[in-house]
Amino acid sequence: MLRVLKYNIDFSHINYTVEKFLLELGYTRKIITHLKKYEKSITINGKWAYVKNKLQLNDILTVTLSETNDNNIIPNKLLFDIIYEDEDILVINKPAFMPIHPSLKNYDNTLANALTYYFNSKNESIVFRCITRLDRDTTGLCIIAKNRLAASILNAQTKKHEIQKIYVAICEGEIDNSGEIEAPIAREKESIITRCIDFEKGDYSKTLYKRLRYNKKADISLVQLKLLTGRTHQIRVHMKYINHPLIGDFLYNPHNTLMNRQALHSYKLSFVHPITREKMDFVAPLPTDMQKIISEITI
Missing domain, CATH: 3.30.2350.10 (Pseudouridine synthase)
Incomplete structure (x- = not known):
């Protein structure tokens, strides 16, 4: 799966190296090293660039993130709700009794299996990266990163307790x-x-x-x-x-x-979008089994 990101260089980044600019945006050195392995994964004004090249006013820096999904997760059509999706993230309302990752006793009934089927049906492929994990029996919102940059930035937010x-x-x-x-x-x-x-x-x-x-x-x-x-x-x-x-x-x-x-x-997730830096807020209503127990008690 490819993710192409374009940056228009302004006055504040004149004479920055490509590497310094990308690090400031949240790219890790590991991601930058990965980019260097592929021809034209980094270009300036359409020409292949090195990470030590310097940026000038109104340059168009293009970064192409690519990776192969080789985790061998079995696709399985399972019910789950997508609350939000764009090129970089999904926000899922996970049902009860669904583990996040496959394991010895849960080989094909997980959220990873369900999402693998979902993306295969769209002729897409992503490496499964769940940012906010939930126990098997816990319901509700969790974030999935669709590329390594989104995952890296969101994991950094998690470590800083910035995802509420x-x-x-x-x-x-x-x-x-x-x-x-x-x-x-x-x-x-x-x-x-x-x-x-x-x-x-x-x-x-x-x-x-x-x-x-x-x-x-x-x-x-x-x-x-x-x-x-x-x-x-x-x-x-x-x-x-x-x-x-x-x-x-x-x-x-x-x-x-x-x-x-x-x-x-x-019930609720609040965070800053890893790429657009937009404030994101999501709410998932109580599942039916909890609603049934509390009956007239409502949020």
Whole structure:
């Protein structure tokens, strides 16, 4: 799949080298090295250019990103919703019970399989790069990068906590109106999956929460959560830590069977587009199984 990007050089970038200009835009040295391997992947005014060439006013710098999809993901027609798509990204509303990546027990039922089928049907091919990953049973919004530059810039935003993620969950009991949970998370001993609170060996973790509704009859709360860090199972572990575990969470609350999965939904994503630098905001409504549980409780 090709992505062609054109830049019109203005006064602020006169005498910049191509390399310096691209680094300023978010290209990594690894991407630039990759570009150097291919003829005419970088041109100035239509002529093949080197990364040490200097730019002049009104030059047209063209960068052609190309790559071959060789990850051997099996295409499979699976249901999922595309909230937004352009040349660089997709925003997906992932359904429940769909893993992100193929694994030994989930070889052809993942989001990667579904997107491979989707792009094959359009005679396109991309390397699957999921930026904001979700657990298998968690629903909602996640970002897919369609090229290595978009992925690099979005991953940098993730590391700087510039991608804002808001979740909605249903938890046991009547939670406080609002608060924060600041407790370090570590891998539980002798487990490759389960996490726990560990004040000696855990990684710093912080979650903000706000109660949206409380159903006294069912003794459940609808809660909005904002992650200030991005640890594995962070919301699930933090909510258990304050004695309000998520309903249906077989791993951290196995005795609750109100749902057949943890009641957790990636509700809102806000970030800056990696190429256009436009502010992007997306919302995905609650899935039907969570709506059914909360019945008259709405956001």
